Amino acid sequence: MDPLIITVAPVGAEVMRDQNPNVPYTPAEIAEECYRAWNEGASIAHLHARLPDGRPTQDPAVYREIIELVSARTDLIIQVSTGGAVGMTRSERIGPVTLRPEMATLTCGTVNFGDGIFMNSQEDMEFFASAIRAHGVKPELEIFDAGMVENARRLEKKKLVEFPAHFDFVMGVPGGISGDPRNLFHLISLLPEGCTWSVAGIGRHEIPLGAIAVVLGGHVRVGFEDNIYLSRGVLARSNAELVAKIARIARELGRPVATPAQARKMLGLPERAA
Numbered sequence: 001m002d003p004l005i006i007t008v009a010p011v012g013a014e015v016m017r018d019q020n021p022n023v024p025y026t027p028a029e030i031a032e033e034c035y036r037a038w039n040e041g042a043s044i045a046h047l048h049a050r051l052p053d054g055r056p057t058q059d060p061a062v063y064r065e066i067i068e069l070v071s072a073r074t075d076l077i078i079q080v081s082t083g084g085a086v087g088m089t090r091s092e093r094i095g096p097v098t099l100r101p102e103m104a105t106l107t108c109g110t111v112n113f114g115d116g117i118f119m120n121s122q123e124d125m126e127f128f129a130s131a132i133r134a135h136g137v138k139p140e141l142e143i144f145d146a147g148m149v150e151n152a153r154r155l156e157k158k159k160l161v162e163f164p165a166h167f168d169f170v171m172g173v174p175g176g177i178s179g180d181p182r183n184l185f186h187l188i189s190l191l192p193e194g195c196t197w198s199v200a201g202i203g204r205h206e207i208p209l210g211a212i213a214v215v216l217g218g219h220v221r222v223g224f225e226d227n228i229y230l231s232r233g234v235l236a237r238s239n240a241e242l243v244a245k246i247a248r249i250a251r252e253l254g255r256p257v258a259t260p261a262q263a264r265k266m267l268g269l270p271e272r273a274a
């Protein structure tokens with residue numbers, strides 16, 4: 001089995017410090033969390049940006065600052081969000097892709113997102129897919145519900161994404177597919193030939209679904225974007241604790257953890273210049 005790619009999602013767009021005081025906001029704080037997560041075995045950083053008061057922003061200047069700080073201290077694969085936050089416009093959301101990071105997310109459909117609606121119409125998806133492609137960035141196809149895999153296939157038919165691609169199953173968002181392990185088996189069964197996949201379980205689903213991915217040969221995303229608890233009722237002190245936990249489980253189960261260089265190879269990304 002290939003080594004396990006661990007993605008750290010250190011901040012997201014929704015979670016705030018009143019829920020966990022360790023949530024990073026500033027570029028320096030986000031970069032520090034990425035550095036600690038890298039030390040524990042993360043190989044991809046799924047980045048969102050925040051303003052100093054914690055509000056989400058897609059401002060490329062803020063992303064640039066985070067990326068420079070992360071890349072100065074680690075060889076993490078940089079993956080920017082094009083999801084941003086519910087309610088952001090397309091042109092806002094695409095902002096960080098103009099920095100030509102190695103990867104960017106591409107959500108393959110609209111989904112209820114708690115009380116909001118995370119809008120990704122066909123036209124939106126084609127806009128994001130075209131821009132990601134035009135900038136030479138590798139997409140990670142975000143799947144919040146089963147029909148989204150079919151939408152990904154439509155994008156491939158239109159030559160807006162290439163297969164085999166890398167998918168991420170986000171499971172347990174209120175409004176999307178639930179974190180029931182049976183759903184993970186179903187999603188995997190829908191994947192086009194040769195595609196790689198990871199799972200991002202929301203809240204209490206994060207580690208159990210991650211453990212299943214470890215066994216099945218998939219990959220795992222952990223971090224405050226998806227889950228703020230280390231165990232029931234115990235807030236994680238850092239994203240690194242969540243990375244360390246899934247890395248420990250992987251090792252116990254006999255699955256080595258990928259370095260960023262190994263992850264680049266598995267994902268078909270060019271090597272990073274030393």
Ligand code: KMH
Pocket residue numbers: 012013014081082083084085086105106107113118142
């Ligand atoms: N914040 C969510 C509405 C992504 O990063 O591409 C969307 C999201 C997905 O986080």
Ligand code: ZN
Pocket residue numbers: 009012013046048081083225
């Ligand atoms: Zn995200």
